[in-house]
Amino acid sequence: MSEDRVDVVLVDDHLMFRAGVRASLDGSIHVVGEADDVDAAITLVRALQPPVVVLDVHLPGGAGGGGAEVITACADLLTTTRFLALSVSDSAEDVVAVIRAGARGYVTKAITGPDLSDAVRRVAGGDAVFSPRLAGFVLDAFGAAAGDVATGDDELDRLSAREREVMRLIARGYSYREVAGELFISIKTVETHVSAVLRKLQLSSRHELTRWAAARRLL
Amino acid sequence: MRLPLRRPAQGRWVGGVCVGLGAHLRMPVATVRLVMGLLVPFGGAGLLLYVWFWVTVPVGDPVRAAAEERPAALSRLAPRLRDPSRRVPLTDIGLGLLLLLAAGLLVAVRAGVPIDYSWVVPALVLLAGTALAWSQLDAVQRGRFLSHAGGRTPVSTLRLTGGTVLAGLGVLLLVGQDEPLDALARSAVAAVAVLAGAALVLAPWWLRLVRELGAERAARARESERADIAAHLHDSVLQTLALIRARATDPDDVARLARAQERELRSWLYDDRTVPGTSLAADLRELVGEVEDSRAVPVETVVVGDLVPDAGTAALLQATREALLNAVVHGRPPVSLYLEVGDGQVEVFVRDHGDGFDLTDVPVDRFGVRESIIGRVRRRGGTASVTSRPDRGTEVHLCLPTDLDEGEQR
Numbered sequence: 001m002s003e004d005r006v007d008v009v010l011v012d013d014h015l016m017f018r019a020g021v022r023a024s025l026d027g028s029i030h031v032v033g034e035a036d037d038v039d040a041a042i043t044l045v046r047a048l049q050p051p052v053v054v055l056d057v058h059l060p061g062g063a064g065g066g067g068a069e070v071i072t073a074c075a076d077l078l079t080t081t082r083f084l085a086l087s088v089s090d091s092a093e094d095v096v097a098v099i100r101a102g103a104r105g106y107v108t109k110a111i112t113g114p115d116l117s118d119a120v121r122r123v124a125g126g127d128a129v130f131s132p133r134l135a136g137f138v139l140d141a142f143g144a145a146a147g148d149v150a151t152g153d154d155e156l157d158r159l160s161a162r163e164r165e166v167m168r169l170i171a172r173g174y175s176y177r178e179v180a181g182e183l184f185i186s187i188k189t190v191e192t193h194v195s196a197v198l199r200k201l202q203l204s205s206r207h208e209l210t211r212w213a214a215a216r217r218l219l
Numbered sequence: 220m221r222l223p224l225r226r227p228a229q230g231r232w233v234g235g236v237c238v239g240l241g242a243h244l245r246m247p248v249a250t251v252r253l254v255m256g257l258l259v260p261f262g263g264a265g266l267l268l269y270v271w272f273w274v275t276v277p278v279g280d281p282v283r284a285a286a287e288e289r290p291a292a293l294s295r296l297a298p299r300l301r302d303p304s305r306r307v308p309l310t311d312i313g314l315g316l317l318l319l320l321a322a323g324l325l326v327a328v329r330a331g332v333p334i335d336y337s338w339v340v341p342a343l344v345l346l347a348g349t350a351l352a353w354s355q356l357d358a359v360q361r362g363r364f365l366s367h368a369g370g371r372t373p374v375s376t377l378r379l380t381g382g383t384v385l386a387g388l389g390v391l392l393l394v395g396q397d398e399p400l401d402a403l404a405r406s407a408v409a410a411v412a413v414l415a416g417a418a419l420v421l422a423p424w425w426l427r428l429v430r431e432l433g434a435e436r437a438a439r440a441r442e443s444e445r446a447d448i449a450a451h452l453h454d455s456v457l458q459t460l461a462l463i464r465a466r467a468t469d470p471d472d473v474a475r476l477a478r479a480q481e482r483e484l485r486s487w488l489y490d491d492r493t494v495p496g497t498s499l500a501a502d503l504r505e506l507v508g509e510v511e512d513s514r515a516v517p518v519e520t521v522v523v524g525d526l527v528p529d530a531g532t533a534a535l536l537q538a539t540r541e542a543l544l545n546a547v548v549h550g551r552p553p554v555s556l557y558l559e560v561g562d563g564q565v566e567v568f569v570r571d572h573g574d575g576f577d578l579t580d581v582p583v584d585r586f587g588v589r590e591s592i593i594g595r596v597r598r599r600g601g602t603a604s605v606t607s608r609p610d611r612g613t614e615v616h617l618c619l620p621t622d623l624d625e626g627e628q629r
Contacts, residue, residue, distance in 0.1 A: 058297065066300045089297065089489035097300050110517075132555060136521035139559070171521045172568045173555025178611060 006124045009033045009048055011041040011055035011070065012086070017109070021054070021086075024113030029120055038062030042073045049081055052124045054116075055103075057087035057094045066094075068101035078102050084123045086111075092137045100202055105129025127191050128198040135170035138197055142204075159197065166193045221245065222281040223288065226273070229280075233314075234273040242281045289491065291444040296452075297488045387411070452487055456480060475515045482508055499532050499565070500525045503558055506540055514547045516554060524560030526621065531599045532565060535619045538595040538603070539567050542615040545592075546571035550613055565619045572612040592617070 006029045012018050013036045022031045033048050035041035038061040045053055053074075057067045065072065071083050085098040085106040095106050104123045107116065108131065119129045130138075142159050159167065162183075169179045176194075180187045224243045226235035237255055241248040258265030286294065387407075398406075459480040466472045486492065486504075493501050500522040507520050526532070539556070546554045550571025557568040592615065593603040601619035 057300070064298070064300070068300055088485065090485065091295065091489040091491075094300060094489065132519055132521045132557070136523050136557070139523045168557075168559070171523065171559075172557040172614070173519055173553065173570050181611075 004028065004121075004124075005030060006052060006120060007032045007048075007050045008120060009035065009041075009045055009050045009053045011035045011044075011053060011059065011067070013037060013056065013058075013060055021116070024116065025120070026114065026117040029117055036060075038066070038069050041070045045070070045074050045077070045081060049077060051081065052120050053081060053083045054086055054120065055083060055098075057085055057089055057098050066098075067103070068097045071098065071101040071103055075102060082123045082126070084119060084129060086116075090133060092140065095134060096137060096141070096201070099134070099198070102202065104198065105131075106134050107131055108133070126195075128194045130167075130170050130194050130198070132171050132173055135167045138167050138201055139164070139171060141201070159200065163193050163197050163200075166190060167197060170194075223284045224276050225279040225281040225284050226276050227280050228278065234269070235278070236269050236272040236276065239276060239281060240272070286491070291441045291448070293492045293494070295487070295489050295491050296445060296449060448487070452484065455483065471515055475512060478515075478517065479508070479512050482511075497527055498525050499528045499536075499560070500558070502528055502532075502536060503539070503556075506536060507543070507556060510540065510543050510547060514544070516547045516552050518543065518547070519553055519555045520558075521556070522558045526560050526565070529621075531601075531619055531621065534595050534599045535565060535567060535601070535617060538592045538617055539569065541591040541595075542567075542569040542617070545569075546573075546613065546615075549573060560621075563620055565621055567617040568614060569617075570612060570614040574609055574612075 008025070008029055008031050010018050010021060010031050011034070012021070015036070018034055018036075025031065032050055033044050035044045036059075038059050040061070041053075041055065041059065042062075053070075055067045055070060059066045059070065062069045067083075067085055067087075071078075074081065074083075083098075083103040085095065085103040086109055087094060087098075087106065088109045089095070090108065099106060104126075105119060105128050107119050107129060111119070122129050138159075142164075165183060166179055169182055170176075174182065176187050176190045180190045183190075221244070222242050224239055226239045227242070228235065230238045230248065232252075237251040238248050240246075241251045244251070255265045255269060258268060283299070286299065387410075459476055463473050463476050466476070495501075503522060504520065507518050510516075511518055528536075539558075543554070543556060546569050550573030553572060555568070555570045557566075557570075559566045593605075596603040596617050596619060599619055601617065603618070604616050605613065606616070607613040
């Protein structure tokens with residue numbers, strides 16, 4: 001997979017940061033376009049339809065929705081174009097907004113070049129990229145208590161016991177490989193669980209989920 | 220604290236009253252809807268209650284409203300992302316059409332066969348028309364204005380009503396000096412009815428004017444407060460930059476300064492801060508910042524849930540600090556810290572990627588792990604364990620039971 005060339009569109013309003021990201025990505029990842037606000041990003045992504053778009057959560061322009069607005073406007077491309085959110089903000093309300101809009105993962109801007117390249121490849125391959133922070137948000141949103149457990153696969157509002165275990169390990173700083181070793185399952189199974197959690201985070205109509213993100217630190 | 224009562228646009232069926240009430244009372248929307256529905260047969264109580272809330276509760280996102288009511292000094296400086304999915308108010312348009320239909324029907328009925336219940340329809344139309352007029356007061360704290368409109372105290376309300384009644388009587392007597400008493404009474408009733416109708420419909424516009432004035436004033440005060448904070452922040456960034464330039468030869472110092480400044484900026488820009496002393500999560504982050512600064516090793520911190528700190532969690536934090544220092548000094552980065560407030564317990568995991576060590580190999584006289592980490596937590600009725608494997612580093616797991624009634628906060 002790492003041999004394959006991955007085309008990427010980079011969306012961030014800071015020129016210096018874009019230059020830094022471009023320089024830190026490894027050889028197999030090609031930046032084919034750059035945009036610096038919501039409207040330019042939508043036009044560019046629609047024109048190029050790249051496999052991966054790396055975009056900042058906070059962007060000027062548009063209706064003020066930032067990265068989430070770009071993804072929403074390109075919702076019909078989501079099967080072929082995947083979005084990876086990159087943010088300097090750790091705030092749950094920002095991160096959950098882009099994930100719910102359709103992003104396949106979220107990493108902080110402090111990420112190293114190799115890790116970012118890895119995340120881009122993983123997103124291009126259709127997997128979800130979960131940082132410990134995002135796993136923490138998920139546990140917060142769905143409730144960390146052990147009693148509230150989903151029984152069927154089609155249940156969107158609760159995590160299964162296994163999914164919760166995987167999320168807790170990721171939040172504790174375990175890599176996918178370490179999670180697999182700890183739970184005696186394959187890495188592929190870990191990826192399946194993570195993708196299922198991402199789907200729940202995006203599709204759940206759980207009322208608290210939308211409210212929760214912002215309410216968490218407010219009361 | 221509760222979320223303020225608002226009628227959110229998301230998830231509403233008709234006016235968003237039940238969704239708003241659910242969020243305010245922290246109850247499932249389905250329950251609120253069921254109760255409202257069950258109340259309808261009792262003389263239409265549910266319906267009346269619904270219309271009352273519809274009229275008096277302003278439209279808006281409760282969470283956003285709560286955010287806007289926070290003191291500026293505790294709110295994040297960066298603008299909040301706006302929800303890009305803005306929909307056409309279909310229900311409002313539908314209701315308007317329904318009202319037009321009702322009015323047309325009324326006219327038809329009046330023109331054609333007179334029906335006995337014809338008074339019901341005008342009453343309904345009047346009610347709905349008024350509701351529509353009042354719904355103009357978007358995002359206004361109607362409740363507050365309703366209580367302020369007539370005066371703040373019962374006495375001033377009494378004075379206002381008394382004055383209005385007296386003045387009306389005076390005018391009526393002046394104008395209709397020679398009229399018989401019953402004609403006077405009839406015209407008085409008609410005049411009052413017309414006036415009341417007009418006032419009912421026009422009141423929202425007047426309230427809106429008053430509201431905009433107040434909101435503008437509040438926004439100005441907030442803006443100046445935020446400008447003060449921004450100035451302070453810019454100042455501290457300048458100081459840090461000057462320090463970095465002065466110590467450009469020492470990479471460790473520069474990294475430390477940059478990290479500390481980044482953390483400060485991030486928390487001011489993107490976090491809604493809590494009142495000091497009310498949040499274990501905030502205390503933990505402060506502790507992590509301290510350790511990061513003193514040892515120049517970044518710690519990936521994840522917190523799930525929160526509670527008000529007490530003596531027990533203070534001990535837990537102390538133990539966490541020791542574990543973190545151990546990980547930073549003896550282990551290898553990346554160092555991860557995970558705190559979870561669950562049902563009746565707080566759990567902390569501190570993990571590093573070092574070569575690990577065997578607890579039994581640690582000399583008995585070494586106080587570090589045994590006393591300051593494990594002992595501290597056990598004395599508070601908690602458990603502590605250290606897992607160490609050469610390939611996966613060391614993980615310290617601390618678990619402390621909490622009192623449910625004073626602990627669990629959210």
